[in-house]
Amino acid sequence: MKADVEPRPAVAGRSAVAAGEVLLSLEHVSLSFGGVRALRDVSFDIRKGEIRAIIGPNGAGKTSMLNVINGFYQPQQGVITFKGRRRHNMRPYLAASQGIARTFQNVALFKGMSTLDNIMTGRTLKMRRGIVAHMLHWGPAQREEIRHREAVERIIDFLEIAHIRKVPVGKLPYGLQKRVELGRALAMEPELLLLDEPMAGMNLEEKQDMSRFILTVKDSFDTTIALIEHDMGVVMDLSDRVVVLDYGRKIADGSPAQVQADQAVIDAYLGVAH
């Protein structure tokens, strides 16, 4: 639907209006572990309402990038600005409370818990009532639980996983686990959703389902998405803009078509294998 839009602004509707506004910006971010330099002087931004893909060969620093945005890693250098405010000493639970949700490359679910409970954990930060009120399960606490439960049921319906609502997620096949993980992230009603290889290990049909979910999330949940993906077809179809990393450096940044045509990218990544 937007594959041939070269300079972006012409896209219709809400995303065009929001396109100029920067949600998250990273300037000159560097991250190293001892002698290993995972990210070197990387700068890019994520605009409100777009799907931003981060691609690159294995070991390029894509997941490290996500971990920095999400607060798992503290970059040694660089400035990160989220919603117009500069971040200091980020921690994962703080990032979550500011509206950043994520999924993981190797599904990280709470295996002993049911699909429903897993997705309910996404509401943790939105629940305000204290422990005692919840234990007594009276009045306001009960209404709160019901309200959040409704929100979660809507997500379950949307992701078409109603039939596995009560199943412990450890027993689910991989494709469904990925979907539950997306549901947990959506339950947080994030402004920025980070997806680490959402299609990894999926068959064609599952990939199509997941693509459909991601596009719907962008359009109707009012969520900005940054995703890492290896399937180039998916990346080119889904994303509005693509940033390419190689050995921790940014080597290209632009629309899918621009990136595909970029010689540095072809050399580093797309072309070499052929």
Place this chain on the structure above:
Amino acid sequence: MLLAGQVLEVLLGGLLSGVLYSLVALGFVLIFKASGVFNFAQGAMVLLAGLALVRCLDYLTHHEFPAWLAVLLALMFAAAIMALTAWLVERFVLGPLVNQDGLTLFMSTIGATFVLEGASQMIFGSDVYPLRLFPSDAWIILDNVFPGGILINKLDVWGGLIAGVLVAGLAVFFQNTKTGRALRAVADDHAAAQSVGIPISWIWFVVWLVAGLVALVAATIWGTKLGVQFSITFLALKALPVLIIGGFTSVPGAIVGGLMVGAGEKLAEIYLGPHIGGGIEYWFAYVLALLVLLLRPQGLFGERIIERI
């Protein structure tokens, strides 16, 4: 009729003392469920809670506080000590080890055990301190049904009641509250829990605090039974077979395991003892645990963990 009465008496006595094993086992289960750590320090925590309680109580009664106030204040003091311990353990022992594997965390709790045992005796003293919170005299019931009636220790009944309330409370806490859900989440996956906004350090503090309070409850009852003394830490050894039988991840398992061990060892002592020699009480629980390990390694109520390969 005499035999039936005797069996019933032994069985009841055994079940009630089994409840007390369950209380200690509960502390282990809570921490294991919520952080995946087998907490070697649980026995030491019972000792610490008991010492803090009994010493504060002695001090207050010595200064002529009314009994009810002294008990209340001493309980609050001991609870505060357990809260402090929970904070210290999180801050200095577990906090730096987030995302490490279970064995590493287990080893660190062994270290914490020695520190807790040493520190609590250094601060509160190392004698045997008698504690009288509950009546410990006997009760004769059903004396119109059985000749001589059935003898029950009142303390054991108290223990049973308190354990029941505690377990009901904990079950509701784990199932109905967002904190309970967060605890289960942290046990399963640290990184994922952090990513949905659960602060791990706070959760670990809560877990150790709850385990500390359970240790305090266990200390009030065991302290009344045996006096507060160092040997109370060996209770942790008796809790181990209880855990294996019930399953490490199950609160009801800890209860049923405790009851089985309590009743089983008393019955075996009385009815098998004369045939194969006495002292069965000391090893019965371990043999039972060994059998369970052979037949059902996850315990009677434990979760069967399926690993994807």
